Amino acid sequence: MTDRARASSGLEIQGLHAFYGQSHVLRGVDLSVKPGQLVAILGRNGAGKSTLIKSIMGLIKKCSGQIRLGDVDLLGRPADQIARMGLAWVPEDRGIFASLTVAENLRLPPILASDAPDEAALFALFPALHERLNTPGTRLSGGEQQMLALARMLRTGARTLLLDEPTEGLAPLIVAQIGEIIAQLKRSGYTLLLVEQNLQWIAPLADHLYVLEQGRIVDECASEDFEGRLPSLIAHLGL
Amino acid sequence: MQALYSQLLIGLINGSFYALLSLGLSLIFGLLNIVNFAHGAFFMLGAFAAPLLLEHLGIGYWGSLLIVPPVLALGGMVLQRIVLRPLQELDHLYGLLATFGFALIVQGLMQIGFGSAGLPYAIPSALQGGQNLGFMLLPNYRGFVILVSLAVCASVYLLVERTRLGALLRAATENAERLSSFGINVPRLVTLSYGLGVGLAALAGLLAAPMLQVRPLMGADLMIVVFAVVVIGGMGSILGSIVTGYSLGVIEGLTRYFYPEASNTILFVLMALVLAVRPNGLFGRREA
Ligand SMILES: Nc1ncnc2c1ncn2[C@@H]1O[C@H](COP(=O)(O)OP(=O)(O)OP(=O)(O)O)[C@@H](O)[C@H]1O
Ligand SMILES: [Mg+2]
Numbered sequence: 363m364t365d366r367a368r369a370s371s372g373l374e375i376q377g378l379h380a381f382y383g384q385s386h387v388l389r390g391v392d393l394s395v396k397p398g399q400l401v402a403i404l405g406r407n408g409a410g411k412s413t414l415i416k417s418i419m420g421l422i423k424k425c426s427g428q429i430r431l432g433d434v435d436l437l438g439r440p441a442d443q444i445a446r447m448g449l450a451w452v453p454e455d456r457g458i459f460a461s462l463t464v465a466e467n468l469r470l471p472p473i474l475a476s477d478a479p480d481e482a483a484l485f486a487l488f489p490a491l492h493e494r495l496n497t498p499g500t501r502l503s504g505g506e507q508q509m510l511a512l513a514r515m516l517r518t519g520a521r522t523l524l525l526d527e528p529t530e531g532l533a534p535l536i537v538a539q540i541g542e543i544i545a546q547l548k549r550s551g552y553t554l555l556l557v558e559q560n561l562q563w564i565a566p567l568a569d570h571l572y573v574l575e576q577g578r579i580v581d582e583c584a585s586e587d588f589e590g591r592l593p594s595l596i597a598h599l600g601l
Numbered sequence: 602m603q604a605l606y607s608q609l610l611i612g613l614i615n616g617s618f619y620a621l622l623s624l625g626l627s628l629i630f631g632l633l634n635i636v637n638f639a640h641g642a643f644f645m646l647g648a649f650a651a652p653l654l655l656e657h658l659g660i661g662y663w664g665s666l667l668i669v670p671p672v673l674a675l676g677g678m679v680l681q682r683i684v685l686r687p688l689q690e691l692d693h694l695y696g697l698l699a700t701f702g703f704a705l706i707v708q709g710l711m712q713i714g715f716g717s718a719g720l721p722y723a724i725p726s727a728l729q730g731g732q733n734l735g736f737m738l739l740p741n742y743r744g745f746v747i748l749v750s751l752a753v754c755a756s757v758y759l760l761v762e763r764t765r766l767g768a769l770l771r772a773a774t775e776n777a778e779r780l781s782s783f784g785i786n787v788p789r790l791v792t793l794s795y796g797l798g799v800g801l802a803a804l805a806g807l808l809a810a811p812m813l814q815v816r817p818l819m820g821a822d823l824m825i826v827v828f829a830v831v832v833i834g835g836m837g838s839i840l841g842s843i844v845t846g847y848s849l850g851v852i853e854g855l856t857r858y859f860y861p862e863a864s865n866t867i868l869f870v871l872m873a874l875v876l877a878v879r880p881n882g883l884f885g886r887r888e889a
């Protein structure tokens with residue numbers, strides 16, 4: 363077992379371009395997540411938010427620029443290697459495998475650090491999963507699938523986490539629950555990069571916000587400036 | 602009645618081979634998305650290994666049973682790693698053609714080396730003779746083949762459905778790229794499953810060696826039927842391959858008793874019917 367994941371590493375992205383075939387989706391993104399920070403990326407549908415997360419995870423074939431996790435350059439490395447460096451994610455669709463049970467989904471990724479939370483700790487955080495261990499993963503409700511995806515990510519012991527729209531399509535009660543969990547993760551020193559469309563929900567949690575539009579960062583602000591910047595953020599997001 | 606039972610027995614024996622071979626094809630198809638046309642060649646090599654190991658190294662049946670499947674599985678993994686992996690980014694047609702080409706080369710070399718008639722291989726002494734079951738005589742070796750094939754099929758099923766490795770294989774079949782983003786080395790998993798599939802083909806060949814004539818085209822001939830089995834069962838389903846393998850062997854045997862004229866065509870007729878009604882086969886994945 364390696365402990366590469368123990369330290370919560372920051373992410374530094376510079377001049378990131380990403381393509382799907384001919385279509386140029388990210389057009390020079392600069393973005394920084396300091397260790398222990400929670401940073402949110404906002405943006406309309408199709409702005410390139412998921413593409414940004416996938417680029418970091420090594421899932422976009424045509425990419426250029428720089429992506430650093432701590433002092434390691436990630437760009438060009440195979441996805442599995444990137445994940446084993448202590449970077450874990452929750453995809454927009456949650457990434458639950460239909461042919462696997464809840465337990466199998468949960469235990470799918472390798473454990474990366476000796477101080478990774480054990481299952482008892484995870485079930486304390488996500489009690490709904492415990493009784494459903496043998497059900498097929500996709501038999502869970504949307505909220506439960508999100509919990510499973512979060513638990514799976516945490517179980518690896520990764521300390522730098524990427525979440526793609528964790529509240530999308532969920533009931534307000536669940537959204538609040540996820541907010542509490544994320545706040546708790548932040549307090550425990552995790553580094554988090556979230557994609558989110560729900561400004562009201564994410565603003566109180568985040569240290570820094572970026573707005574992505576047509577593959578570029580068009581606005582950003584630190585948490586202490588939220589109040590003053592709110593009108594311009596809202597304008598950018600078309601809310 | 603005697604004749605019916607003996608056709609049923611032949612059906613079960615054939616079904617054992619169909620199941621082992623289509624199981625391997627399904628495993629490989631699930632992870633590589635190619636129909637492995639090299640399968641028949643590995644079956645044939647598994648069969649040839651038996652008389653060759655005996656003649657040149659003095660290794661008998663039981664030794665071969667231990668050595669041959671793992672060694673050929675390793676050979677399959679090398680083939681996958683060197684030839685198939687570089688083709689994986691391209692259209693699946695290239696991978697399929699590569700396995701087809703490999704099969705032709707291996708068959709050709711074996712024909713040059715051993716002629717078309719092939720080599721004899723005796724049933725191991727411990728399994729000669731038979732059991733009188735009252736209603737029929739069961740040759741020991743045939744009973745052994747059926748038992749081994751059932752045990753191996755059940756083990757592979759449990760491996761895929763109940764173990765961590767199986768969970769990884771299922772996840773990779775579902776979405777390989779996604780799986781890699783969770784920290785799993787998928788290319789290694791793909792190589793491993795190719796090896797597993799090839800190992801099953803080699804085992805089937807070895808089991809067949811004392812029963813069928815060991816000759817270069819034995820695999821190619823059998824695979825024509827096995828591909829029909831796979832089309833009927835549907836690609837990629839483990840349980841589906843096993844169940845269809847045995848049932849079609851038995852159906853073929855029953856046809857040979859009740860309507861012998863149709864026994865060589867029944868599987869292809871069934872294949873056409875299934876294709877018309879369920880294009881992905883009885884157990885097939887929808888989008889395949
Ligand atoms: N696999 C793909 N192939 C080609 N184009 C793609 C692919 N995935 C996304 N795109 C395109 O790239 C652009 C950015 O997509 P992306 O999914 O990153 O947006 P997003 O900001 O996450 O949107 P949403 O809020 O709807 O999730 C869109 O125009 C989309 O159509
Ligand atoms: Mg998205």
